[in-house]
Amino acid sequence: MDALDILVKHDIKPSLQRLAVMEYMLTHFTHPTVDEIFSSLSPSIPTLSKTTIYNTLSLFEEQGVVLYLGIDKKNARFDGNTSHHAHFRCKNCNAIIDIFNQKPEDVVLEGHPELVIDDVQTYYTGYCKNCKK
């Protein structure tokens, strides 16, 4: 399913800018920052504004087509992969790595029937292969 399909399916009008951002998120599962997305798209869309990136990602997040990651203290990170997975951040190089082999934590719900849980994010912190030792 390509960028256009995803946008129309979520009732998001597929403007040039929105398509570009969606396309970027579907081809870069690097959990990019706003600046990284802007810097990458800016050359091909010379009139692009950083505000549009903020607006677009905010809209995408509301509609559930991207994930907001609060794993990085400095910048917001976004993930075009909305399937259930956790994340690891290297304290040294700040890389964010997907952790797919995680057990679903829905067992937790048992203990808190009074809470309505919409989302779960698990963030690991440590050192990646290149940075350890």
Next chain:
Amino acid sequence: MDALDILVKHDIKPSLQRLAVMEYMLTHFTHPTVDEIFSSLSPSIPTLSKTTIYNTLSLFEEQGVVLYLGIDKKNARFDGNTSHHAHFRCKNCNAIIDIFNQKPEDVVLEGHPELVIDDVQTYYTGYCKNCKK
């Protein structure tokens, strides 16, 4: 174990300000923000500076006596309870609730032997008892 014990055990010189912050964290497991801590302590320590709160919490976090929580998009949150537990944030009232009955996720390590994992934080988002429906 009281505030003084914890500080000396972690080689943190127990100044008046540090003791006050530590004492606050041990009696308020509400995951307070810097402002909340400052506002609460400021009356009794009139010369207190907000920078000191930042410095102190940063030192405490390095020494592992408090936990930094990145669950809140706006402000940093801190937790005087460093035992393994997850957190829930209500999208409406922004309250942060402890989730204790969680299975340890160390099973995840099996799938990523190349990573050195120092810390895990799990953040749930949704609506609390008062705010749901």
Next chain:
DNA sequence: AATAAAATTGTAATGATTACAAATGTAATT
């Protein structure tokens, strides 16, 4: 008491995010 080191304080700088109004683009209507 004098000196050195550590901690605190106040103020200024930083920088990511948000607010907002003007400009542009798109769709509907006559």
Next chain:
DNA sequence: AATTACATTTGTAATCATTACAATTTTATT
């Protein structure tokens, strides 16, 4: 095709939590 309404984008300015830093105060050492 012109007009109007509406949605989106853009640029700039404001916000505000956090950090940097130098001056001051406190504490330890000689």
